[in-house]
Amino acid sequence: MINGVLHPKKVIAQLVKHRVSHYVTLPDSETAHMYEALMAEPSITIVPVSREGEAIPVAAGLFVAGQNPVISIQNAGLYEAGDALRGLALGIGLPLVMFIGYRGHNRKGDTPDSAATFLEPFLHMWRVDYFVVESNHDLDRVPVAFERAAKTNQPVAVAIGTEYAKTEDSGDQSKGIKE
């Protein structure tokens, strides 16, 4: 089971540290509170999309224009975005960190949710490196994802394995991010 919580502000601190300019997203149940917290971060522009398959092409355009985007979509949406991942991320060598909501993550217990069942096999099949983040304790994996994407010119996934906490005072037991 997961210990601790995941605070959006700690993830946002990582995005700011890595000079992220745009957060291209379709909100999902895991990341809903991230959206609210990001609205208070002036250095990052939120780009809401209508369908997950738009997120990677929008990010590709932003990157070509000299910006530094990330995307945030749910695992079920990643499956919908498969052709965009193929053609406009893997195919062009796009260094892109993709935050993927791990809906139905089975470490919370037995799950009938196939959205969770297929996420890691899907990422393996597409040869996408990934890191699972389940609480603030795991946030040192985020800079590794940014470094890996930049080094390899390939997309790298950060699977968000829990729902973001709503506020900073909701029982966090972690020591936060290592700076």
Added chain:
Amino acid sequence: MITYADACRIINDSRGDAVAVTTMTQTKYWNQVSQEPDLDIGIANAMSKASSVALGLALGKPDRSVLCLDSDGSLLMNFGSLATIAGMAPKNLYHIVFNNGIYAITGGQPVPAPGVQYAKAAEACGYASTYRFDDTESLDSTLPRILASHGPVLIEIIVKGEPQSEGVDQTWESNAKMPLQLRALRKRLTGTDDWFSGGPYI
């Protein structure tokens, strides 16, 4: 009804230093008239995503116009991008939809609803302005004024379908061209040559 060749010629005459994102049959004709290949991206190997790539470019370079030479079949596959574009409302994005009612690349099969009016759809989504042209003279005389106005604008052009008999050119070479074009465009827009190899084509 307007030909692809005339439409691309007219658009290119008013292009200025705009970025041009093309797809499908438009790419073929655009490449024959464009004088700025480093500002062109032909979205091969990713059907339907031209409008989304163009949105990213427009948001990332708000001081430069971005033309998206989209098609009806492609836009139907990414119809939600109309709402996404309207929501972000980039003033520098000009979304041009070539409407021929068919999938020309695959031989001319009809799109699911050949009567869709894309200008009306974009207007309903909230584009700043929309236009629909079915004659060359009106397009030629009006386009310069449209491209001087604030976006997002959708310009629907009724074109004569040109069904292809040989199918789409999906070779290693054609797919490999897109990553190279994207790198050339990034270099042109940012002045830096810092996007190195990655992926199967480069």
